[in-house]
Amino acid sequence: MPPRRLMPACGATPFCSSPPPTVMTPSSTESDVERVRARQGMYVLGGTTAEGLWHTLLELVGNSFDQFLAGAATRISVEVDDRWATVEDDGDGMPVELIEPAFMKFHQTATLDGHQPHVHLRSDALGIGVVIVNALAERLEIETRRNGVAHAAAFSRGKLVEPLRALGPTTARGTRVRFQFDEEIFTDGVRYDLEAVRTALQTLAWLSPKLDLRFQGESLQKTEGPAGWLRELAPNLVASTVLSGFGSVDGVDVEVAFGWQRRSSAPVVKAFVNYGETDDAESSNRRGLISAVRTYVRAKRGSKEMTAHDGLVAVVNVGLIDPKFGGPTKARLEMKGVEKAVHQVVMRTINSSPQWWTRLHEAMR
Secondary structure, eight states, X not given: OOOOOSSOSXXXXXXXXXXXXXXXXXXXXXXXXXXXXXXXXXXXXXXXSHHHHHHHHHHHHHHHHHHHHTTSOXXXXXEEETTEEEEEEXXXXXXXXXXXXXXXXXXXXXXXXXXXSOOOSOTTSOOOOHXXXXXXXXXXXXXXXXXXXXXXXXXXXXXXXEEEEEEEEOSOXXXXXXXXXXXXXXXXXXXXXXXXXXXXXXXXXXXXXXXXXXXXXXXXXXXXXXXXXXXXXXXXXXEXXXXXXXXXXXXXXXXXEEEEESSSOOOEEEEEETTEEOOOTTOHHHHHHHHHHHHHHHHHHTTOOOOTTSOEEEEEEEEOSSOOBXXXXXXXXXXXXXXXXXHHHHHHHHHTOTTHHHHHHHHTO
């Protein structure tokens, strides 16, 4: 049975369990754009490097991904051509009254319109808002198709250069943002690292099997989801040992897939919170998975503990409203409640498959 998508549409996810933020009041004037351009390293992870370019692009991808999580979009396309990048989705379309405030001013809430669900696709990077992307773009163009009408506007270095205008009726839906990064900011011939962008988007595709995600015209969609990803992570995977499950415990959504490799292969564990990777070995989501498997194996094998050579391969993604991390890099999720939730979902998944131990025992010989 295929795994359920983590964090489904609003109304069935903890991202929607809290009330929307209070009315947002823009906090900035035009000088905010000047401040961003002068001190971009304060806002963009990686500053003026290729990583900084990816962070700006990721902000736009994240906005489209929020539309997917809300059940409004099914497709996201990302295209990169030298200095130009384009992100397009088939969601509801950005409300026209929000375009100028969103792209020209800071705001004091997590999102301009208070939409839920909302995630940051890198756990080690804060959401920067499209105003930052706009401030660092030589040119930025937006087209929104909403309620049967298309509108467009254009900006340059944070300033409006082509006011919002109606393009006419349309049957299409969604938002397209096309921007050219500013070589006055991103100097020394820096360009996008296309392989890094593709790898990150492919990871997102594995975690979101219902999303039609495209990069450079190529479909990255992986309908098998995390369970299918295991086969790519571990060529020696024993297919009969693969289990996948989904559950929610005390407001923590958990999706997990795991199995075993042949012989004494080193473990491979990919752990995520809100689709952002947490690669520290002591991260709570990872610890919860490991502890559950150890508990089960100990019960079956007596005092013998699992070792680093037991061959586990796993993917775990948790969704929650307010993640807590153990350091500034956010590589280690530190929440006992998450560890408990993952442990319970893994144990429930194992116990729902009575023949699993027999298959696992054969693989671990």
